[in-house]
Amino acid sequence: MTFHLYQILVSLIAFAMIYQGIKKYIQRKKGQTFLKLSVRIAVWGSMALIAVFPKFTVFLAHIIGIEGNINAVILTGFILIFLMIFKLLSAIEKLEQNISELTRKDSLKEISNKK
Amino acid sequence: MEKQNKKIYIILPAYNEEKVITEVITEIQKVGYQNIILVDDGSSDQTFKVAKKTGVLVFRHKINRGKGATTKTGIEASKLLSADIIVTMDADGQHNPQDIIKLIKPLIENKCDVVLGSRLINPKGMPWYKILHNKIGNLITWYLYGLWVTDSQSGFRAYSKKAFTLINTLGDRYEYDSEVIHEVYKYKLRYKEIPIQVRYTKYSMGKIQKQGFFNGVQTVYKMIWNLIS
Numbered sequence: 606m607t608f609h610l611y612q613i614l615v616s617l618i619a620f621a622m623i624y625q626g627i628k629k630y631i632q633r634k635k636g637q638t639f640l641k642l643s644v645r646i647a648v649w650g651s652m653a654l655i656a657v658f659p660k661f662t663v664f665l666a667h668i669i670g671i672e673g674n675i676n677a678v679i680l681t682g683f684i685l686i687f688l689m690i691f692k693l694l695s696a697i698e699k700l701e702q703n704i705s706e707l708t709r710k711d712s713l714k715e716i717s718n719k720k
Numbered sequence: 721m722e723k724q725n726k727k728i729y730i731i732l733p734a735y736n737e738e739k740v741i742t743e744v745i746t747e748i749q750k751v752g753y754q755n756i757i758l759v760d761d762g763s764s765d766q767t768f769k770v771a772k773k774t775g776v777l778v779f780r781h782k783i784n785r786g787k788g789a790t791t792k793t794g795i796e797a798s799k800l801l802s803a804d805i806i807v808t809m810d811a812d813g814q815h816n817p818q819d820i821i822k823l824i825k826p827l828i829e830n831k832c833d834v835v836l837g838s839r840l841i842n843p844k845g846m847p848w849y850k851i852l853h854n855k856i857g858n859l860i861t862w863y864l865y866g867l868w869v870t871d872s873q874s875g876f877r878a879y880s881k882k883a884f885t886l887i888n889t890l891g892d893r894y895e896y897d898s899e900v901i902h903e904v905y906k907y908k909l910r911y912k913e914i915p916i917q918v919r920y921t922k923y924s925m926g927k928i929q930k931q932g933f934f935n936g937v938q939t940v941y942k943m944i945w946n947l948i949s
Contacts, residue, residue, distance in 0.1 A: 705789040712779040
């Protein structure tokens with residue numbers, strides 16, 4: 606089994622990313638949740654898996670039900686990116702609401718304190 | 721001003737309105753309403769200082785948060801001050817304070833919980849593109865939020881205590897106006913639409929932060945996002 610340069614590079618990057626995630630999770634750094642770690646392992650793990658075992662895409666295509674194996678990979682990637690964007694937008698929206706709430710509390714503190 | 725022992729508060733959400741704000745406040749005071757709350761939404765001009773000089777209650781957002789967030793701050797302030805009826809109106813002078821009485825009358829008589837000022841019942845003098853813009857807004861509001869009203873984007877509205885206690889909006893910007901319609905529908909509040917006069921001046925038409933095409937698209941996006949998120 607011969608390895609191409611891109612396979613080695615992708616594997617190394619994926620390994621480094623997963624290692625960082627596990628390290629942060631074990632050290633219980635702020636904002637590190639199990640869900641976040643799972644997503645990280647799933648995304649980078651899949652990339653490494655596809656890079657090292659390209660034939661895995663045929664299996665993936667068979668599971669998803671799409672004929673072309675590359676199309677299956679692209680579709681899966683799109684779904685993952687879409688989910689990530691959705692999560693990101695939700696987080697931004699929540700932050701925006703929190704900022705508005707803080708701004709409101711600050712502007713009303715004079716009358717709130719009197720109550 | 722207390723009408724039939726009702727404590728009525730007028731809320732003015734303002735952003736960069738230093739040129740007209742004194743006149744707008746004086747005009748409201750002249751028709752007999754003294755409980756006026758102005759919320760300055762982090763203006764970059766002297767709106768806050770100018771409004772303070774008029775003697776009304778003035779609150780200030782340290783950063784700009786949008787019309788919806790500013791109106792909500794005014795409503796929260798009125799709640800803290802034990803208001804019975806709240807009237808919201810634009811701070812650029814486009815709404816006529818003479819119409820306030822028409823808006824609060826059905827609330828005082830307990831005929832409904834929310835009164836919506838409508839520019840489109842009698843759109844005389846309204847530019848055609850504004851009419852079109854508002855009609856599209858009404859259609860989208862009806863489709864997404866389930867309630868048909870003739871002016872879903874009007875900022876001139878009055879709320880009873882029951883209504884402003886129940887209504888809880890999250891929209892910070894122009895989607896706020898449609899979100900109120902959704903809340904009216906959700907809580908099955910009794911509402912009435914009253915024709916209002918709108919004074920489109922060179923000043924109010926020239927303001928860049930008013931609802932334009934791109935703001936409109938952003939508002940629709942926010943409305944859809946509020947439903948799916």
